[in-house]
Amino acid sequence: MALLEVENLHVSVEDEDIEILKGVDLTINEGEVHAIMGPNGSGKSTLAAVLAGREEYVVTDGSIRYKGEDLLELEAEERAEEGVFLAFQYPVELPGVSMTNFLREAVNSVREARGEEELGAADFLKLVRERAKLVDLDPDLVKRSVNQGFSGGEKKRNEIFQLAMLEPTLAVLDETDSGLDIDALRTVSDGVNKLRSAERAFLLITHYQRLLDYIEPDHVHVMVNGRIAESGDKDLAIRLEEEGYERFQREPAAA
Amino acid sequence: MSTTTLDTSAQPIDRFVSAFQVNHGQALNGTNASVAKRREAAIQRFQELGVPTRKQEAWKYTDIASVLDRPYTLPLGPNEADVSARDLDPYLIDDLDAHVLVLVNGRPDHSLSQLDALPEEVTVTSLKDAGTHPAFKAHYGEYADAEDEVLTALNTAFVQDGAFIHVPEGTELEQPILLLHVNAAQDDLLMQPRHLFVVEADAKARVIGRQLSLTDARTFTNTVTEMFVGERGYLDHYVIQEEDDNASQVLSRFGYHEGDSVLSTDTFTFSGEVVRNNMTLTPDGPNCETNLYGLVIGHGSMHVDNNTLVDHVHADCVSNELYKHVLNDQSTVVFNGKVFVHRDSQRIDAYQSNDSLVLNNDAQIYTKPELEIYADDVVCSHGATAGQLDEEGLFYLRSRGLSQERARILMMKAFAQDVIDVIEVEPLKALIEDRVQDRLRTFAS
Ligand SMILES: Nc1ncnc2c1ncn2[C@@H]1O[C@H](COP(=O)(O)OP(=O)(O)O)[C@@H](O)[C@H]1O
Ligand SMILES: [Mg+2]
Numbered sequence: 001m002a003l004l005e006v007e008n009l010h011v012s013v014e015d016e017d018i019e020i021l022k023g024v025d026l027t028i029n030e031g032e033v034h035a036i037m038g039p040n041g042s043g044k045s046t047l048a049a050v051l052a053g054r055e056e057y058v059v060t061d062g063s064i065r066y067k068g069e070d071l072l073e074l075e076a077e078e079r080a081e082e083g084v085f086l087a088f089q090y091p092v093e094l095p096g097v098s099m100t101n102f103l104r105e106a107v108n109s110v111r112e113a114r115g116e117e118e119l120g121a122a123d124f125l126k127l128v129r130e131r132a133k134l135v136d137l138d139p140d141l142v143k144r145s146v147n148q149g150f151s152g153g154e155k156k157r158n159e160i161f162q163l164a165m166l167e168p169t170l171a172v173l174d175e176t177d178s179g180l181d182i183d184a185l186r187t188v189s190d191g192v193n194k195l196r197s198a199e200r201a202f203l204l205i206t207h208y209q210r211l212l213d214y215i216e217p218d219h220v221h222v223m224v225n226g227r228i229a230e231s232g233d234k235d236l237a238i239r240l241e242e243e244g245y246e247r248f249q250r251e252p253a254a255a
Numbered sequence: 256m257s258t259t260t261l262d263t264s265a266q267p268i269d270r271f272v273s274a275f276q277v278n279h280g281q282a283l284n285g286t287n288a289s290v291a292k293r294r295e296a297a298i299q300r301f302q303e304l305g306v307p308t309r310k311q312e313a314w315k316y317t318d319i320a321s322v323l324d325r326p327y328t329l330p331l332g333p334n335e336a337d338v339s340a341r342d343l344d345p346y347l348i349d350d351l352d353a354h355v356l357v358l359v360n361g362r363p364d365h366s367l368s369q370l371d372a373l374p375e376e377v378t379v380t381s382l383k384d385a386g387t388h389p390a391f392k393a394h395y396g397e398y399a400d401a402e403d404e405v406l407t408a409l410n411t412a413f414v415q416d417g418a419f420i421h422v423p424e425g426t427e428l429e430q431p432i433l434l435l436h437v438n439a440a441q442d443d444l445l446m447q448p449r450h451l452f453v454v455e456a457d458a459k460a461r462v463i464g465r466q467l468s469l470t471d472a473r474t475f476t477n478t479v480t481e482m483f484v485g486e487r488g489y490l491d492h493y494v495i496q497e498e499d500d501n502a503s504q505v506l507s508r509f510g511y512h513e514g515d516s517v518l519s520t521d522t523f524t525f526s527g528e529v530v531r532n533n534m535t536l537t538p539d540g541p542n543c544e545t546n547l548y549g550l551v552i553g554h555g556s557m558h559v560d561n562n563t564l565v566d567h568v569h570a571d572c573v574s575n576e577l578y579k580h581v582l583n584d585q586s587t588v589v590f591n592g593k594v595f596v597h598r599d600s601q602r603i604d605a606y607q608s609n610d611s612l613v614l615n616n617d618a619q620i621y622t623k624p625e626l627e628i629y630a631d632d633v634v635c636s637h638g639a640t641a642g643q644l645d646e647e648g649l650f651y652l653r654s655r656g657l658s659q660e661r662a663r664i665l666m667m668k669a670f671a672q673d674v675i676d677v678i679e680v681e682p683l684k685a686l687i688e689d690r691v692q693d694r695l696r697t698f699a700s
Contacts, residue, residue, distance in 0.1 A: 052654045056646070080656035092651040096669025106655040113656075145669070146651075162655060
């Protein structure tokens with residue numbers, strides 16, 4: 001059984017008549033790394049948001065099965081408990097929400113769902129230090145409000161740090177590479193690579209092929225205009241980098 | 256108890272005036288000379304000014320006339336209320352080592368109070384007994400505006416008792432003073448307590464007022480508090496308003512402070528029927544710091560009206576004002592913040608902002624910042640926001656495993672956090688955190 005099976009997924013925005021995803025098919029097995037590339041506005045973030053349970057998107061047709069169950073039946077927090085994690089393209093700043101308190105609550109709610117025991121304050125802090133090191137995140141940032149006053153790069157690291165803390169089964173990274181300089185990109189990629197395991201699958205959404213130089217994907221998909229236009233191995237990413245997306249964008253008109 | 260029942264067949268103004276005349280010379284004379292000598296002029300002013308109507312700009316959103324126009328009893332003698340130390344136990348603040356003065360229906364009850372640890376030179380007593388204190392004579396009635404503020408005039412005419420605090424020059428009081436204000440009458444009472452806090456030069460004090468109801472009777476409390484802080488002095492005044500839904504009040508605070516001093520007020524409103532807070536703070540000397548913070552957690556049909564004035568009569572001062580409102584159900588919040596910078600008051604930094612989180616379509620917020628600036632070398636800013644919980648933020652938290660309810664609580668709490676963080680008394684901060692959490696939990700579910 002595949003970890004994630006997206007079939008003929010059609011998604012619209014609540015209150016609006018625009019269809020954003022127009023029949024997406026995608027299968028991810030345990031431990032695999034998939035990359036989705038595609039031009040701006042093609043629906044990549046929408047797919048990520050729908051996987052994470054964002055309610056403003058309405059699934060009008062198709063299905064998503066996760067670990068064999070209907071993922072769409074679950075609330076966002078239940079998905080997190082089941083091991084779905086989304087690293088946001090634009091992490092939200094939450095002034096006044098303490099990073100430590102929030103993260104401890106998040107970690108413990110996910111642990112409880114997995115039948116693990118709650119982490120006490122000391123163990124939690126130990127884990128924070130250990131996992132912060134993984135992405136070279138200043139552990140003092142954890143003492144602040146969530147993402148408040150973080151630089152663009154710090155926000156992205158903070159997402160991967162939280163991923164490391166929550167130990168998901170399916171991690172969706174939405175353009176984690178954008179806004180990172182080359183050193184930060186290498187650090188974050190190293191962190192992700194260390195988090196790769198036989199049980200953990202990744203869906204990397206990216207604009208640029210360069211991320212895939214560091215995190216080698218098993219499969220690469222091209223999303224254009226709300227559909228997966230082509231799938232292949234990592235060579236597809238290299239070809240896209242050279243040729244651009246025009247080839248795909250012309251197709252619907254010709255069809 | 257000597258009481259006077261207001262004659263509701265008469266117009267509200269006449270009702271108070273005749274109650275004044277009937278009791279004048281007796282119940283109203285027993286207090287002390289400084290108090291007594293101001294009564295006549297005050298009732299006169301009350302009569303001239305009349306009960307505020309909503310036609311007056313300052314009372315546009317708060318219908319105080321209909322709150323006043325109820326068949327209250329005026330308590331004009333000692334308490335007969337039956338309050339025991341055990342009743343008050345839950346309201347002493349956990350882990351707070353404080354000097355406690357308990358006021359039952361506006362009058363200090365020394366048998367319930369704990370003032371043994373008070374340094375000898377510091378006075379915390381009832382206003383009634385303070386008449387001969389030089390500081391009382393020097394400051395009573397000097398700051399409260401009984402000339403133009405009709406409820407202050409009414410209070411000045413009828414005042415019976417209240418708290419008097421004096422911290423002499425150079426004394427830094429380590430433990431805060433907790434004033435526990437308890438409503439505990441069988442009858443519907445109209446109480447008019449009057450407090451005076453005098454913190455002399457180089458002295459320091461923290462005063463916490465906590466208002467509670469232990470009665471189902473309807474109450475209206477018309478309080479006037481005067482505060483004086485001398486040069487280089489420091490006074491932090493916290494007020495926690497958690498009377499029941501059958502209690503209304505007008506709390507008028509007048510604070511005057513001299514050069515290089517700090518006067519801070521922090522007002523937390525959790526419940527009450529109609530709550531009007533008038534605040535007039537006057538920094539009258541160079542390098543004063545004046546702080547006004549407030550948090551309203553509105554629920555049910557609560558109506559809270561914060562009306563503030565920072566009167567910059569002197570140059571080279573800083574004032575900070577920040578009010579936060581969380582409104583649920585059909586609650587209403589009014590915020591009217593005025594900053595007045597006089598012509599010669601140069602180099603003033605005055606900041607004001609008020610932010611509202613509106614959780615329900617039936618809740619209402621009216622805000623009006625008013626800056627009147629007549630000096631040219633000043634930095635003033637003001638801002639007002641009103642909005643709902645950020646969906647994006649809620650989703651972020653939920654996507655990490657927090658329930659909808661927990662996410663909402665964290666976000667609401669975060670909204671209120673900066674007015675909680677200014678609390679310098681840790682046990683008080685813990686109490687406020689708890690009270691806020693408890694209330695927000697009911698909003699989130
Ligand atoms: N909440 C929304 N409301 C309206 N339009 C939306 C919303 N979210 C996405 N869209 C539109 O859907 C399309 C796909 O957006 P998105 O998924 O963010 O693309 P990508 O991540 O591939 O750049 C865009 O045209 C975008 O404007
Ligand atoms: Mg995107």
